[in-house]
Each structure stands twice: as structure tokens, then as C-alpha cells.
Amino acid sequence: xxxxxxNLHGETSYRYRKFKSDSMMAITVGATILTLIxxxxxxxxxxxxxxxxxxxxxxTHMPAPVGEAGGGMANAIVGTLEVVGxxxxxxxxxxxGAGLYLAANRASQFTNWVRFSADVLMGVPSIVVGIFAYAVxxxxxxxxxxxxxxxxxxxxxxxxxxxxxxxxxxLVPPELREASLALGVPHWRTTLSVVARTALSxxxxxxxxxxxxxxxxxxxxxxxxxxxxxxxxxxxxxINTLTVQVYTYAISPFADWQRQAWAGALVLxxxxxxxxxxxxxxxxxxxxxxx
Amino acid sequence: MGDGRxxxxxxxxxxxxxxxxxxxxxxxxxxALHDVSLSFEQDRIAAIIGPSGCGKxxxxxxxxxxxxxxxxxxxxxxxxxxxxxIYADGVDPVQVRRRIxxxxxxxxxxxxxxxxxxxxxxxTLNGVQISHAERHEVIERSLRQAALWEEVKDxxxxxxxxxxxxxxxxxxxxRALAVQPEVLLMDEPCSALDPISTARIEELLLELKSAxxxxxxxxxxxxxxxxxxxTAFMYTGDLVEYGETKQIFTNPTRRETEDYITGRFG
Amino acid sequence: MADSIPAVRHxxxxxxxxxxxxxxxxxxxxxxxxxxxxxALLFGLAVALxxxxxxxxRAFGLHFFISADWDPVNExxxxxxxxxxxxxxxxxxxxxxxxxxxxxxxxxSEMAPDWLSHRLGFLVDLLAAIPSVVYGLxxxxxxxxxxxxxxxxxxxHWFGWLPLFQGxxxxxxxxxxxxxxxxxxxxxxxxxxxxxFRVVPHTQREAALALGATKWEMVxxxxxxxxxxxxxxxxxxxxxxxxxETIAVAMVIxxxxxxxxxxxxxxxxxxxxxxxxxxEATSDLYVAALIELGLVLLILGIVxxxxxxxxxxxxxQRRYRETGK
Numbered sequence: 001x002x003x004x005x006x007n008l009h010g011e012t013s014y015r016y017r018k019f020k021s022d023s024m025m026a027i028t029v030g031a032t033i034l035t036l037i038x039x040x041x042x043x044x045x046x047x048x049x050x051x052x053x054x055x056x057x058x059x060t061h062m063p064a065p066v067g068e069a070g071g072g073m074a075n076a077i078v079g080t081l082e083v084v085g086x087x088x089x090x091x092x093x094x095x096x097g098a099g100l101y102l103a104a105n106r107a108s109q110f111t112n113w114v115r116f117s118a119d120v121l122m123g124v125p126s127i128v129v130g131i132f133a134y135a136v137x138x139x140x141x142x143x144x145x146x147x148x149x150x151x152x153x154x155x156x157x158x159x160x161x162x163x164x165x166x167x168x169x170x171l172v173p174p175e176l177r178e179a180s181l182a183l184g185v186p187h188w189r190t191t192l193s194v195v196a197r198t199a200l201s202x203x204x205x206x207x208x209x210x211x212x213x214x215x216x217x218x219x220x221x222x223x224x225x226x227x228x229x230x231x232x233x234x235x236x237x238x239i240n241t242l243t244v245q246v247y248t249y250a251i252s253p254f255a256d257w258q259r260q261a262w263a264g265a266l267v268l269x270x271x272x273x274x275x276x277x278x279x280x281x282x283x284x285x286x287x288x289x290x291x
Numbered sequence: 292m293g294d295g296r297x298x299x300x301x302x303x304x305x306x307x308x309x310x311x312x313x314x315x316x317x318x319x320x321x322x323a324l325h326d327v328s329l330s331f332e333q334d335r336i337a338a339i340i341g342p343s344g345c346g347k348x349x350x351x352x353x354x355x356x357x358x359x360x361x362x363x364x365x366x367x368x369x370x371x372x373x374x375x376x377i378y379a380d381g382v383d384p385v386q387v388r389r390r391i392x393x394x395x396x397x398x399x400x401x402x403x404x405x406x407x408x409x410x411x412x413x414x415t416l417n418g419v420q421i422s423h424a425e426r427h428e429v430i431e432r433s434l435r436q437a438a439l440w441e442e443v444k445d446x447x448x449x450x451x452x453x454x455x456x457x458x459x460x461x462x463x464x465x466r467a468l469a470v471q472p473e474v475l476l477m478d479e480p481c482s483a484l485d486p487i488s489t490a491r492i493e494e495l496l497l498e499l500k501s502a503x504x505x506x507x508x509x510x511x512x513x514x515x516x517x518x519x520x521x522t523a524f525m526y527t528g529d530l531v532e533y534g535e536t537k538q539i540f541t542n543p544t545r546r547e548t549e550d551y552i553t554g555r556f557g
Numbered sequence: 558m559a560d561s562i563p564a565v566r567h568x569x570x571x572x573x574x575x576x577x578x579x580x581x582x583x584x585x586x587x588x589x590x591x592x593x594x595x596x597a598l599l600f601g602l603a604v605a606l607x608x609x610x611x612x613x614x615r616a617f618g619l620h621f622f623i624s625a626d627w628d629p630v631n632e633x634x635x636x637x638x639x640x641x642x643x644x645x646x647x648x649x650x651x652x653x654x655x656x657x658x659x660x661x662x663x664x665x666s667e668m669a670p671d672w673l674s675h676r677l678g679f680l681v682d683l684l685a686a687i688p689s690v691v692y693g694l695x696x697x698x699x700x701x702x703x704x705x706x707x708x709x710x711x712x713x714h715w716f717g718w719l720p721l722f723q724g725x726x727x728x729x730x731x732x733x734x735x736x737x738x739x740x741x742x743x744x745x746x747x748x749x750x751x752x753x754f755r756v757v758p759h760t761q762r763e764a765a766l767a768l769g770a771t772k773w774e775m776v777x778x779x780x781x782x783x784x785x786x787x788x789x790x791x792x793x794x795x796x797x798x799x800x801x802e803t804i805a806v807a808m809v810i811x812x813x814x815x816x817x818x819x820x821x822x823x824x825x826x827x828x829x830x831x832x833x834x835x836x837e838a839t840s841d842l843y844v845a846a847l848i849e850l851g852l853v854l855l856i857l858g859i860v861x862x863x864x865x866x867x868x869x870x871x872x873x874q875r876r877y878r879e880t881g882k
Contacts, residue, residue: 021773031656114593120599162595180401183467218688219828219832
């Protein structure tokens with residue numbers, strides 16, 4: 001309380017203090033505007049450069065051979081869907097199941113360790129997760145593969161889904177659980193059909209935000225899914241993804257590839273923002289991914 | 292376990308449906324019920340009254356083994372349903388709860404289910420296979436029993452949460468009745484309701500009396516006096532007095548009961 | 558009535574919720590195994606990285622961390638340039654992001670009316686939704702050249718006497734990496750800080766205002782000190798993000814394994830060198846050295862995360878003690 005109060009009886013002080021207060025508060029507004037400038041710049045450039053580069057061939061054609069103009073990212077779009085889809089198949093059951101366990105066994109020491117591990121996993125850099133998938137899938141299987149990419153993305157999704165599920169289940173009033181048990185419904189059925197069912201919209205929101213998050217990941221895919229200039233949907237071969245393709249094209253020396261990188265970035269960002277905005281619109285802005 | 296709600300036994304007046312013997316309940320080391328013994332009779336309404344924290348909710352939750360759902364909660368003693376101890380080894384609490392239904396303080400319709408799905412929830416969630424016609428019959432019968440049918444018959448597919456508080460509580464009664472229990476436990480069913488809804492529930496209790504053994508916990512003495520046949524007064528985990536409602540309210544034998552009823556504490 | 562019942566005592570306490578049903582047992586076991594798999598994942602992550610970096614650990618020992626020589630051709634691997642690059646780029650990011658994030662957090666929690674605060678908070682959160690590779694693309698083609706033409710010349714002009722701002726002005730380098738990192742971590746720091754400031758109890762604010770404090774004095778004396786622990790937690794969380802951020806940095810930092818005082822010069826970080834070289838690493842020792850860099854990142858990530866969460870937890874518990882919420 002130092003300066004302000006001791007100056008309380010000074011003559012000029014209040015005007016000065018008021019001025020100082022207003023300026024500081026104006027600075028916070030300035031900081032907010034400054035922070036949002038890059039957002040609008042990035043989105044603006046994406047729209048102008050991306051839309052100009054986007055055409056039908058982008059969605060339907062394969063990448064053109066090196067040095068040739070034209071072509072598209074059809075295989076990368078399908079690849080992203082496949083890698084993320086399989087990651088969901090692996091990650092969602094594990095995350096939801098573990099989250100249900102954490103919510104049902106609040107007091108145990110084991111629960112604390114699992115929750116702690118999930119929190120720590122959320123802070124592990126995604127490229128490190130990529131190395132992990134390389135060590136446990138790529139190396140033993142003898143090559144880059146869709147599966148390895150999906151495992152890496154699943155490992156990123158799992159802690160996010162676990163923590164959201166736990167939080168959402170804890171929001172379900174305990175009375176509902178009791179009401180179901182009092183009807184003679186077994187525990188497991190109560191947990192799944194009443195508790196998890198009631199928390200389902202929240203859990204789904206968490207899953208969608210996790211999907212949005214991993215869809216934009218590049219680093220963990222570089223040496224797992226690797227990328228592929230050709231059509232492949234095999235689980236055990238390298239596969240192309242939008243993020244890796246955008247990365248490769250962006251750092252390439254060819255103008256036409258750079259142009260396509262903008263188109264790819266626009267589509268990628270479009271998908272992710274659609275997921276995020278969609279979820280927030282449906283949930284009235286309450287949704288937030290755990291960090 | 293007994294022959295259920297058979298024709299003969301139901302007609303025998305004063306048949307002891309539910310007998311509690313030396314029931315002790317604990318939360319971890321704390322004893323919430325001290326050696327409670329009493330019995331509830333077929334086709335009668337018993338009210339349990341007492342100041343808050345006296346163990347009346349704990350007692351009623353012990354009657355269908357809901358007490359032990361709370362972590363750290365345990366119970367000893369016997370509760371006999373038609374002469375069979377529901378706390379005996381090998382008794383499945385889930386089976387017990389199907390025969391002894393419960394309605395809670397706050398209305399708890401399942402928010403993800405429609406009105407009709409809420410009523411049928413006990414059957415659906417227990418995996419009971421019934422035809423469409425049977426299902427509809429159960430829904431209509433239960434809602435009629437709960438005096439809710441006329442109000443909701445045109446909007447059975449609306450969510451359960453769309454009803455008013457009093458209607459929601461009657462929906463919960465209907466849900467409990469749909470699994471055809473023999474005993475109905477009600478844990479302060481009106482404490483979250485307005486006076487009109489409360490009156491509605493009380494009327495309902497009197498209608499249901501002829502078919503069910505009803506135990507109702509209430510902090511409202513007028514309610515106990517209005518609708519119960521028997522009244523138990525509990526204080527700090529002890530059953531102080533249990534007898535005909537008229538006698539308890541007009542001529543209690545114990546000093547504590549008199550003090551409570553005359554409003555000297557609680 | 559109660560007296561008529563013969564007293565038969567059963568003293569044995571019943572276990573709570575015996576899992577009697579088969580379904581319950583299956584369900585509990587299944588969810589337990591799934592929960593266990595999270596522990597296994599973290600454990601497996603650590604074990605895999607330690608095992609696979611072992612050749613490098615054995616070959617270089619602690620020398621790995623003090624050697625500045627990264628020379629795949631001669632199989633010499635030293636991590637110092639990347640450790641240096643990681644910390645310097647993250648430091649630039651924090652130096653820019655912390656004041657801005659605090660400004661945003663104060664604006665959202667103290668200045669903006671509720672309806673505006675939530676909309677602005679949503680926009681700031683959107684910064685976190687944009688993929689790293691998109692930031693990288695934008696930084697390579699838009700931000701980098703702009704910094705080269707409009708930021709670096711004045712810096713060199715006014716502060717050129719500092720070694721930090723000497724050297725050729727290029728679009729890719731430490732400064733560009735630090736700035737793009739700052740943009741990427743602001744949403745993380747500001748959202749935690751906003752939450753921390755929002756939970757400062759009203760009594761604290763009112764006590765300051767009642768003494769005649771202006772809004773800023775109230776913020777300075779009541780809000781910031783109260784939320785300090787949480788703010789530090791948020792900054793450490795942001796640092797964790799910055800250290801591990803990969804693709805955007807790999808695209809703009811220039812990828813040069815050198816230690817240079819100039820912020821204009823290209824550099825490399827732990828994460829960026831892994832991204833750039835891993836897929837092309839030919840020898841086993843090369844791969845092992847890169848994985849050891851990953852191990853360093855993992856350890857940094859875990860340590861920072863644990864510290865940050867512990868600090869944020871302290872704030873939450875204090876709030877719990879004080880308000881019971």
C-alpha cells in the first residue's frame with residue numbers, strides 16, 4: 001500500500017496517481033491488441049495467400065513430381081484423416097477408461113500417480129513423443145508407418161482425454177449415481193449408462209479438442225508416419241499428412257510448392273478452427289482443453 | 292428370498308415386512324447409528340423424524356444397502372426383508388435394491404433421458420428384455436401410480452429435466468415404482484419442493500400405501516403427523532422412540548421426543 | 558415394538574461395496590488396466606529414450622553436454638550449441654511474452670467487462686489453436702523478412718554496440734525464432750494468469766480500494782502479489798512450451814550448430830535439430846546422440862511441468878483454504 005496511501009494528503013498526487021493508473025490500464029489494453037495482431041495477420045495471410053492457391057486439383061490430385069508445377073495434396077488429406085482416426089481408435093478408449101477410473105477412485109495413491117503421470121505427459125514436448133514411437137514401432141517393425149504416426153498422436157491425446165474425462169465425470173451430480181444404484185443397477189452399468197452418459201457431451205468436447213490439437217502436429221510425425229509422395233493407406237507403410245506436406249513444401253525452393261504450402265496450411269487451419277469453433281459454439285464457449 | 296409381494300401375505304394386516312435388528316452404521320470410525328432395532332409393516336407408512344445429523348438418513352440408506360456406497364461407510368447388524376437378512380453373506384446389494392426402491396431428497400431425473408426413458412430406466416439399465424407394448428404398459432402404470440400420467444402423457448419424449456421440481460420428484464417416484472419394488476424408501480422427498488408439490492407428494496403417499504411398505508424420512512413434523520401411521524424419533528444416532536404416530540405426537544413416553552415435538556430443540 | 562425383537566448381534570463390519578458382480582469385476586479391472594497404461598506410457602517413454610540413447614551416453618558421457626562440436630561426418634557429438642540455442646530462444650520468447658501476457662491477463666481480469674473479456678479471451682486462446690507448422694510458414698515468408706527489414710536495422714543502429722545486435726541482417730535466426738515462440742506461448746501464459754487473477758478474492762480488492770487506492774494501485778498491491786505464485790507457475794509452463802516447440806522454430810532459426818553472441822545469426826535448438834536431422838541420421842551413434850538430445854528435452858519438460866503444476870496447485874489450495882471453493 002506504500003506510495004498511494006502515503007501520498008493521500010498530497011495536493012498534486014491524486015491527479016498524478018489517477019493518470020498513472022489510467023495509463024497502466026491503457027497499456028494492458030495495448031498489450032491485448034498487440035497480442036492479437038499476429039492472430040489476425042496469420043489468419044489474413046492464410047486467407048489471401050491460401051485462397052489464391054487453392055483449387056480443385058489440390059483436393060483431388062496427387063503431389064506432382066519434383067520440379068513440375070501443379071498437383072495437389074489428396075493423399076495428404078486422406079493420410080491425415082487416417083493417422084488421426086487410428087490415433088483416436090487407440091487413444092480415446094484408453095483415455096476415457098483411465099479417466100473413468102480416476103474419477104471413480106479418488107482417494108487412492110495409485111490414482112494420484114496416474115493423474116500426475118497424465119499431467120507430466122501433457123508437458124512432454126511432442127517431438128519427444130515422436131522419438132518414443134520411433135523406438136517402439138518404427139525400429140522393431142523396420143520402417144516408417146501409419147501405425148507409428150498414430151501411436152505417437154495417440155500418446156499425445158491420451159493424457160488430454162483422460163483429464164477431461166475425469167473432470168467431466170466429476171461434474172456429474174453424485175445423486176444421479178445414487179439414484180441409479182438405488183434402482184438396482186450394477187455399478188459398472190451405472191458408471192457407463194448414467195454417469196458417463198451424462199458426461200458424454202463434455203467428454204466428446206474434450207476428445208474433439210484433442211483431435212484438433214493432434215491434427216496440427218508435425219514434429220511427432222516426421223520420423224514415424226514420415227510422409228509419402230504416393231498414394232498409400234497401408235497401416236505398415238509411410239503415409240503422407242497435411243502437416244508434414246506443408247512443412248516439406250514450405251522449406252522447399254520451388255515457388256509452386258510454396259504456393260501449395262499456403263493452400264495446405266489454409267485447409268489444415270480451416271479444419272482445426274472448425275473443430276475448435278464448432279465445439280465452442282455448441283458448448284457456449286465453455287470448452288477449454290486441459291494444458 | 293421370500294415369495295415377494297404375494298396375494299396372501301399382503302393381506303395380512305400388521306405383517307412385518309422389514310425388520311431391523313441391532314443395526315450399527317459407521318463412517319470410518321464414527322458410529323452414526325447405535326444399535327437401532329425396529330420393524331416396518333406391510334401397507335403402512337412409517338416416518339422417521341429427528342434433528343439434522345441424527346442418523347435418520349443413514350438409517351433409511353442402510354435399509355437398501357445404499358449406505359455402503361459412500362466410501363468408508365460400513366454397517367453391522369441385520370435387516371430382514373420378509374425374514375431374510377439383506378446383510379447376510381452372499382447377498383447381492385444390487386438384488387436388494389431392486390426389491391427396495393428409493394427416492395432421494397433432490398429430484399434426480401437422468402438428464403440425458405426422456406420422461407419415458409427415465410421411467411423405464413430401472414428396467415433398461417438392468418437389461419430386462421420387454422416388448423414395446425409391455426414397456427409402454429409399465430411406463431403408463433408407473434406414471435399413473437405416481438399421479439403424473441395426466442400431466443406428461445402428451446410429452447413423454449421430452450427430457451426429464453424439462454419438468455417442474457415437483458413433477459420431477461414424482462417422475463422419480465414413478466421410476467422407482469417401475470421396477471416393482473416391495474418397499475419404498477423416501478429420504479426427505481419434499482425438502483426441495485414448494486408447498487403445492489409437497490401436498491401432491493403426500494397425497495401420492497397415501498394412495499401408494501395400500502400396495503407398498505413405505506418409509507419416509509422427514510424433517511417436517513407436520514408432514515409426519517399428516518401422512519404416517521408409525522413414527523420413529525431419532526436423536527444423535529439412537530432410536531429414541533417408535534410407535535403409532537398419534538401416540539408419538541400426543542403422548543410421547545420419552546422426554547427428548549416431547550422436547551423435539553414441542554419445538555424446544557432441533 | 559423394537560423391544561419385542563430378540564437381540565442377535567453381528568459385530569463383523571461389512572466391507573464397503575463388495576464387488577460381487579462379474580460385470581463390476583471386469584469393468585473395474587479394465588479401467589484399472591487403462592489407468593495403469595498411462596503410468597506405463599510415461600515409464601516406457603523414459604525407458605525407451607534412455608535405452609536408445611545409451612550408445613551416445615557411453616561414448617561421450619558428460620562431455621556431451623559441454624562440447625560445442627556437432628560433427629556427424631566425424632561422429633563427434635556435443636549438445637552445447639543446441640542447449641544454448643534452446644535457452645536463448647526461449648529466453649527471448651519469455652522476455653517478450655511475459656509482459657504481454659500479464660498485460661492481456663490484467664486487461665481481461667480487471668479492465669474488460671465480462672462479455673468482452675470472454676470474447677477477447679477466446680481470441681487469445683485461438684492463438685494456441687493455430688498449428689505450429691502454420692506459424693512456421695507465416696514466419697518464413699512474412700514475419701522473418703519483415704524483421705530483417707524493419708526490426709533488425711533499427712536494433713543494429715541503436716544497440717549495435719552490443720554484440721547481441723551485430724552481424725548480417727537475415728530473415729532466419731535466433732531473433733525470429735524467439736519472436737515466433739513468444740507469439741505461440743502467450744496464450745498459455747495469459748490464460749493461466751487470467752484465471753489466477755480472476756480468483757483473487759473480492760475482499761482483497763475492496764480492502765485496497767477502500768483505502769483510496771487507484772485501480773492500478775489496487776492491482777499492484779492486491780492482485781499481483783496474491784497471484785504471484787500462479788504467475789510464476791504460468792511462466793514456467795510457458796517456458797516448458799517454448800523449450801519443446803519444434804516445427805515453427807526449425808523453420809525459422811536457420812539450423813546452424815554454432816554458438817554466436819549475435820541474435821541475428823542462425824542457430825539451432827534441441828528440438829529443431831532432432832526434427833531436421835533425425836530422419837537422415839545414418840549411423841547408430843548419430844541416432845543415439847539425437848535421441849539423447851530428446852532425453853534432455855524430456856527431462857527438462859518433466860522438471861518444468863512438475864514445478865509449474867506444483868506452484869499452480871499451491872494457489873488453488875490457498876484459495877480452497879480461504880474460500881472453501
